[in-house]
Amino acid sequence: MALFGKKNANYISAKETKRISKENRKITSEIEKKRNRKNIPESEYITTMKNPENVVEFDNVHTYFFTDIGTVKAVDGVSFEIPQGKTVGVVGESGCGKSVTSLSLMQLVQRPQGQTVEGEIRFNTGDKAYNIVNTPSSIMQKLRGNELSMIFQEPMTALNPVFRIGEQVDEITMLHNPDMSKEQVKARTIEMLEMVGIANSEGVYKMYPHELSGGMRQRVCIAIGLACNPRLIIADEPTTALDVTIQAQILDLMRNLKDKINSSIMLITHDLGVIAEMADYVVVMYAGRVVEKGTASEIFNHPSHPYTIGLMRSKPVVGKKVDKLYSIPGKVPNPIDMPDYCYFRDRCELSCDKCQGSYPGVVKLSPTHEVSCYRYADRPEAGWLATVHPGEGGNAHE
Numbered sequence: 001m002a003l004f005g006k007k008n009a010n011y012i013s014a015k016e017t018k019r020i021s022k023e024n025r026k027i028t029s030e031i032e033k034k035r036n037r038k039n040i041p042e043s044e045y046i047t048t049m050k051n052p053e054n055v056v057e058f059d060n061v062h063t064y065f066f067t068d069i070g071t072v073k074a075v076d077g078v079s080f081e082i083p084q085g086k087t088v089g090v091v092g093e094s095g096c097g098k099s100v101t102s103l104s105l106m107q108l109v110q111r112p113q114g115q116t117v118e119g120e121i122r123f124n125t126g127d128k129a130y131n132i133v134n135t136p137s138s139i140m141q142k143l144r145g146n147e148l149s150m151i152f153q154e155p156m157t158a159l160n161p162v163f164r165i166g167e168q169v170d171e172i173t174m175l176h177n178p179d180m181s182k183e184q185v186k187a188r189t190i191e192m193l194e195m196v197g198i199a200n201s202e203g204v205y206k207m208y209p210h211e212l213s214g215g216m217r218q219r220v221c222i223a224i225g226l227a228c229n230p231r232l233i234i235a236d237e238p239t240t241a242l243d244v245t246i247q248a249q250i251l252d253l254m255r256n257l258k259d260k261i262n263s264s265i266m267l268i269t270h271d272l273g274v275i276a277e278m279a280d281y282v283v284v285m286y287a288g289r290v291v292e293k294g295t296a297s298e299i300f301n302h303p304s305h306p307y308t309i310g311l312m313r314s315k316p317v318v319g320k321k322v323d324k325l326y327s328i329p330g331k332v333p334n335p336i337d338m339p340d341y342c343y344f345r346d347r348c349e350l351s352c353d354k355c356q357g358s359y360p361g362v363v364k365l366s367p368t369h370e371v372s373c374y375r376y377a378d379r380p381e382a383g384w385l386a387t388v389h390p391g392e393g394g395n396a397h398e
């Protein structure tokens with residue numbers, strides 16, 4: 001076959017793979033050894049929030065996968081905050097690192113090959129702030145479920161098919177409230193099922209997951225996720241598997257419950273409609289990095305990064321006739337071999353001479369609106385954190 005014997009840029013010899021995996025083992029076993037120490041002092045993982053109003057602060061987070069063909073920089077320097085009581089939407093195309101960012105926060109990245117190698121993820125429980133990156137697994141177990149909970153994309157796989165719904169919700173309540181009696185646990189489960197809008201709660205308590213519809217199953221998952229009044233709910237594509245009407249109901253439900261228990265939501269999706277309906281703030285990711293972030297109205301009314309502009313153009317608008325829906329040309333660069341210039345440059349229709357430089361820094365367009373793009377770096381002598389007057393940069397594309 002032509003593949004063999006021919007020098008191919010994507011081809012790695014067995015010898016090379018062996019060398020890489022040996023090197024990887026060295027790196028990952030060192031990190032694991034450090035993590036698995038006994039009696040890690042609090043000083044290594046207790047930290048202070050930059051702003052106590054935030055529940056989470058991602059600060060220059062790098063999560064890599066050390067694979068046999070090279071290092072995948074799935075999350076490569078991500079920084080953003082989740083304020084208390086707010087919903088932050090994370091958007092970006094498939095593979096850009098949205099799930100890995102949230103898994104890093106839960107400390108659920110597939111180990112040992114997946115590791116957060118740099119940066120801090122600060123999580124505020126009210127009385128303490130944890131740096132999740134260094135928090136020992138035993139403490140993480142208490143944070144997960146109690147303070148942090150996750151709702152997944154596919155409710156069927158999140159529920160165990162061989163146990164009744166009641167048993168599955170009971171288990172979570174019991175785990176977090178060991179002092180409750182059996183009757184109290186059941187009453188709490190019924191209450192949770194009713195809270196997520198399941199009318200026949202006694203009946204559903206005795207059912208198996210396959211007896212429920214997709215929307216009902218997702219409601220049960222939300223009930224499990226909210227059983228302990230978490231401070232943060234991470235919802236990773238919570239409505240992708242559902243039809244549009246159920247989707248609207250589930251989003252409504254999440255929004256109401258969030259306000260009821262006063263928590264925050266990190267909402268991951270590639271559906272801009274969902275973001276528009278739910279989010280207070282939006283973070284746009286591309287190839288493992290945040291390319292733009294701001295309030296929802298800034299991102300929707302003044303999208304500034306060419307990638308965000310492309311995303312907005314590729315969304316269908318009711319009542320607007322187009323021959324063909326816009327799609328962003330080209331594809332995401334190979335995550336193992338990222339270029340040392342702007343990752344979006346080769347696909348960008350708005351690139352200019354300045355884009356020949358290294359990866360662009362961050363430009364503040366307003367106190368809440370930031371973008372990484374050379375188009376706004378009109379004052380290079382002032383350095384990358386130069387502040388462009390609000391509106392000036394944001395309107396540049398119009």
Ligand SMILES: Nc1ncnc2c1ncn2[C@@H]1O[C@H](COP(=O)(O)OP(=O)(O)OP(=O)(O)O)[C@@H](O)[C@H]1O
Binds near residue numbers: 072096098335
């Ligand atoms: N266990 C793993 N081993 C190696 N690479 C991985 C692993 N998990 C994820 N990745 C890589 O990390 C990158 C980011 O993946 P991630 O799942 O975060 O994408 P995503 O933005 O959530 O995409 P989607 O919208 O499809 O869910 C991808 O390039 C993916 O291939």
Ligand SMILES: [Mg+2]
Binds near residue numbers: 098099100236
């Ligand atoms: Mg994902």
